[in-house]
Amino acid sequence: xxxxxxxxxxxxxxxxxxxxxxxxxxxxxxxxxxxxxxxxxxxxxxxxxxxxxxxxxxxxxxxxxxxxxxxxxxxxxxxxxxxxxxxxxxxxxxxxxxxxxxxxxxxxxxxxxxxxxxxxxxxxxxxxxxxxxxxxxxxxxxxxxxxxxxxxxxxxxxxxxxxxxxxxxxxxxxxxxxxxxxxxxxxxxxxxxxxxxxxxxxxxxxxxxxxxxxxxxxxxxxxxxxxxxxxxxxxxxxxxxxxxxxxxxxxxxxxxxxxxxxxxxxxxxxxxxxxxxxxxxxxxxx
Amino acid sequence: xxxxxxxxxxxxxxxxxxxxxxxxxxxxxxxxxxxxxxxxxxxxxxxxxxxxxxxxxxxxxxxxxxxxxxxxxxxxxxxxxxxxxxxxxxxxxxxxxxxxxxxxxxxxxxxxxxxxxxxxxxxxxxxxxxxxxxxxxxxxxxxxxxxxxxxxxxxxxxxxxxxxxxxxxxxxxxxxxxxxxxxxxxxxxxxxxxxxxxxxxxxxxxxxxxxxxxxxxxxxxxxxxxxxxxxxxxxxxxxxxxxxxxxxxxxxxxxxxxxxxxxxxxxxxxxxxxxxxxxxxxxxxxxxxxxxxxx
Ligand SMILES: Nc1ncnc2c1ncn2[C@@H]1O[C@H](COP(=O)(O)OP(=O)(O)O)[C@@H](O)[C@H]1O
Ligand SMILES: [Mg+2]
Numbered sequence: 314x315x316x317x318x319x320x321x322x323x324x325x326x327x328x329x330x331x332x333x334x335x336x337x338x339x340x341x342x343x344x345x346x347x348x349x350x351x352x353x354x355x356x357x358x359x360x361x362x363x364x365x366x367x368x369x370x371x372x373x374x375x376x377x378x379x380x381x382x383x384x385x386x387x388x389x390x391x392x393x394x395x396x397x398x399x400x401x402x403x404x405x406x407x408x409x410x411x412x413x414x415x416x417x418x419x420x421x422x423x424x425x426x427x428x429x430x431x432x433x434x435x436x437x438x439x440x441x442x443x444x445x446x447x448x449x450x451x452x453x454x455x456x457x458x459x460x461x462x463x464x465x466x467x468x469x470x471x472x473x474x475x476x477x478x479x480x481x482x483x484x485x486x487x488x489x490x491x492x493x494x495x496x497x498x499x500x501x502x503x504x505x506x507x508x509x510x511x512x513x514x515x516x517x518x519x520x521x522x523x524x525x526x527x528x529x530x531x532x533x534x535x536x537x538x539x540x541x542x543x544x545x546x547x548x549x550x551x552x553x554x555x556x557x558x559x560x561x562x563x564x565x566x567x568x569x570x571x572x573x574x575x576x577x578x579x580x581x582x583x584x585x586x587x588x589x590x591x592x593x594x595x596x597x598x599x
Numbered sequence: 600x601x602x603x604x605x606x607x608x609x610x611x612x613x614x615x616x617x618x619x620x621x622x623x624x625x626x627x628x629x630x631x632x633x634x635x636x637x638x639x640x641x642x643x644x645x646x647x648x649x650x651x652x653x654x655x656x657x658x659x660x661x662x663x664x665x666x667x668x669x670x671x672x673x674x675x676x677x678x679x680x681x682x683x684x685x686x687x688x689x690x691x692x693x694x695x696x697x698x699x700x701x702x703x704x705x706x707x708x709x710x711x712x713x714x715x716x717x718x719x720x721x722x723x724x725x726x727x728x729x730x731x732x733x734x735x736x737x738x739x740x741x742x743x744x745x746x747x748x749x750x751x752x753x754x755x756x757x758x759x760x761x762x763x764x765x766x767x768x769x770x771x772x773x774x775x776x777x778x779x780x781x782x783x784x785x786x787x788x789x790x791x792x793x794x795x796x797x798x799x800x801x802x803x804x805x806x807x808x809x810x811x812x813x814x815x816x817x818x819x820x821x822x823x824x825x826x827x828x829x830x831x832x833x834x835x836x837x838x839x840x841x842x843x844x845x846x847x848x849x850x851x852x853x854x855x856x857x858x859x860x861x862x863x864x865x866x867x868x869x870x871x872x873x874x875x876x877x878x879x880x881x882x883x884x885x886x887x888x889x890x891x892x893x894x
Contacts, residue, residue, distance in 0.1 A: 443782030
């Protein structure tokens with residue numbers, strides 16, 4: 314692979330509306346423990362080769378959305394109670410999460426969940442579980458990941474618990490690629506990283522999409538950085554989709570500018586107090 | 600004179616340590632997979648021992664009988680996981696522990712019913728020769744048994760570190776959720792752990808029972824394996840060998856030098872005193888997993 318050339322935004326070719334969605338979430342309702350209603354009538358799609366951002370503040374239901382798609386929600390006693398989720402034409406909601414991974418849909422969980430007592434390379438090998446891999450194919454897959462993240466090759470024998478935050482984020486993304494997924498779900502890859510590292514990680518995300526053709530559903534609180542790589546986006550609030558649009562529509566939307574990008578119409582940062590008031594108003598309205 | 604005592608202490612300590620290690624490694628393998636503390640590990644050893652003796656009694660070749668026992672014990676492990684523990688998925692660790700306590704009582708009762716309480720002689724599968732080193736006599740069966748255990752433990756450590764299936768199982772040991780998110784079949788890994796533990800119990804029987812008189816009471820050896828597991832660290836595989844030898848040799852030393860003054864109490868107490876010290880000063884053991892703390 315070539316070194317990354319800085320790019321302004323995603324390639325224009327695929328920014329058109331999706332023709333054949335890889336993933337479609339239709340009118341989905343999700344509850345925890347049979348009663349706690351968290352997602353209400355959520356619908357979204359991810360097209361072939363697209364990067365789609367799912368934005369929203371803390372507690373909006375972003376992680377729940379990803380986990381209901383990957384079925385990882387089951388280990389928290391969550392269930393899709395209404396609606397449907399399709400991936401490459403198959404029903405995938407309330408399934409065994411392992412079967413969803415085998416279909417080519419891998420979630421990178423929030424919080425850089427490395428297998429901390431195992432080495433970098435061991436982490437990657439574990440992630441080859443869904444593919445039939447002989448020694449040679451495994452080597453190839455590893456080298457491909459090391460091509461995307463050369464730092465992982467350098468630290469391949471290091472215990473992953475002792476990597477830096479940025480390196481761990483690279484490891485969990487690289488690890489997800491071992492299964493050669495068609496769709497990658499990324500949960501807040503920027504969380505707790507320095508701006509410089511966030512920049513590096515997002516360059517890699519754009520490159521994975523461009524060069525490996527992997528479709529990506531990207532969850533972020535950091536709307537600005539997410540819309541830097543996404544073709545389209547949705548805004549989730551209180552478990553509902555309240556806004557959707559292409560990257561440009563969202564970047565130019567006044568509400569989003571104010572409340573997620575932190576820029577007011579006059580180009581100034583809104584104060585926290587205003588945002589709080591807006592929240593309060595939303596709660597009444599919603 | 601001192602050297603001879605020391606040699607004798609070392610020889611018996613290492614041989615005992617090996618049997619502790621072989622039971623301890625079964626504990627660790629099961630504990631890692633599902634955080635289940637299988638208190639019935641000693642009963643599995645007892646069952647393997649008597650099953651093998653039953654096959655020997657039918658006139659089978661020793662190695663065929665042991666292979667058959669290993670297969671049956673592997674299946675038993677799978678069965679226990681499938682029908683005793685899997686239905687309890689999602690229950691507390693205490694509930695799982697109680698289930699293995701139930702297993703202990705059932706297997707113990709079964710052992711007594713099927714094999715009686717009378718001690719019986721286990722055949723000399725590992726030979727009867729003795730070698731003299733100075734005036735200390737070393738049994739061939741003890742040397743071979745120790746080597747068999749050391750080889751098995753080394754093989755298992757390699758398996759969990761270097762094979763794909765073993766790494767899947769190690770990932771399951773770290774986190775079921777992460778393993779599942781990567782497409783690892785967690786339930787299958789747990790089942791496999793129980794099967795391996797069953798096979799390991801057979802290896803322990805072959806390594807340690809040769810030429811001994813055995814009764815269902817041998818299951819209690821697992822209680823000394825507990826301090827070994829804690830000393831080496833619950834998740835460690837290879838570490839049990841060192842842990843076993845420390846406990847075994849320590850116990851032999853206590854037996855040689857302290858027991859005469861304590862009416863045999865010191866050697867009984869030593870493993871548990873050591874266990875208390877480990878829990879106080881290094882709860883994760885010598886090689887166990889401690890959550891990585893980063894600043
Ligand atoms: N396991 C759970 N059981 C009950 N409620 C949950 C659980 N996980 C999350 N929630 C609730 O669902 C809502 C959305 O959470 P989450 O999906 O984690 O939001 P986000 O990722 O956008 O911060 C929150 O109100 C949270 O309290
Ligand atoms: Mg979240």
